[in-house]
Amino acid sequence: MTAGSHEFTREWARFCPRCGAEGLASEDGRRHACARCGLVYFHNLAAAVCVILRRGDEIALVVRAQDPGKGLLDLPGGFVDPEEDLESAAVREVREELGAEIGTPRYLFSMPNLYRYRDVNYRTLDAMFELWIDDLPDVAPNAEIAALHWRPLASIQPYELAFPSVRAALARVRGASA
Numbered sequence: 001m002t003a004g005s006h007e008f009t010r011e012w013a014r015f016c017p018r019c020g021a022e023g024l025a026s027e028d029g030r031r032h033a034c035a036r037c038g039l040v041y042f043h044n045l046a047a048a049v050c051v052i053l054r055r056g057d058e059i060a061l062v063v064r065a066q067d068p069g070k071g072l073l074d075l076p077g078g079f080v081d082p083e084e085d086l087e088s089a090a091v092r093e094v095r096e097e098l099g100a101e102i103g104t105p106r107y108l109f110s111m112p113n114l115y116r117y118r119d120v121n122y123r124t125l126d127a128m129f130e131l132w133i134d135d136l137p138d139v140a141p142n143a144e145i146a147a148l149h150w151r152p153l154a155s156i157q158p159y160e161l162a163f164p165s166v167r168a169a170l171a172r173v174r175g176a177s178a
């Protein structure tokens with residue numbers, strides 16, 4: 001059985017993280033209130049970044065080595081750290097995932113996403129960045145990445161991609177490039 005995000009978030013928040021009381025209530029899957037100690041916990045969305053590295057008519061896609069979306073294609077990127085700005089997160093994620101140093105990419109637009117990690121649903125807002133490069137020398141993917149593929153933008157099929165935000169973003173970029 002697949003639980004929807006709403007039901008699942010309610011289940012995840014069954015116990016109060018402050019006083020341990022059972023019955024933490026959530027009407028919307030986001031705001032969780034404890035009737036015993038008065039705690040109100042907000043399971044807010046998280047900020048994330050994706051980087052569209054472009055080389056001619058190709059873009060760089062990584063093969064995910066881990067769930068969610070193991071074996072599927074993704075853009076380099078990840079969650080923004082506390083006290084970090086989006087641009088720094090984009091550069092850092094490419095450094096960590098691919099071992100490559102890039103210049104500051106250009107912000108394009110944002111796309112909402114759902115990221116399910118170890119049975120917890122995280123709603124994210126993915127900031128999409130773009131950078132045109134000549135090449136990406138000395139790539140050394142980390143353990144999160146099984147491989148790096150350069151693919152013509154027009155050849156990428158939606159079912160190959162791990163996340164709805166990336167599907168939507170590449171469709172939009174492709175539309176703008178056409």
Ligand SMILES: [Zn+2]
Pocket residue numbers: 016017018019020021034035036037038039
């Ligand atoms: Zn409580």
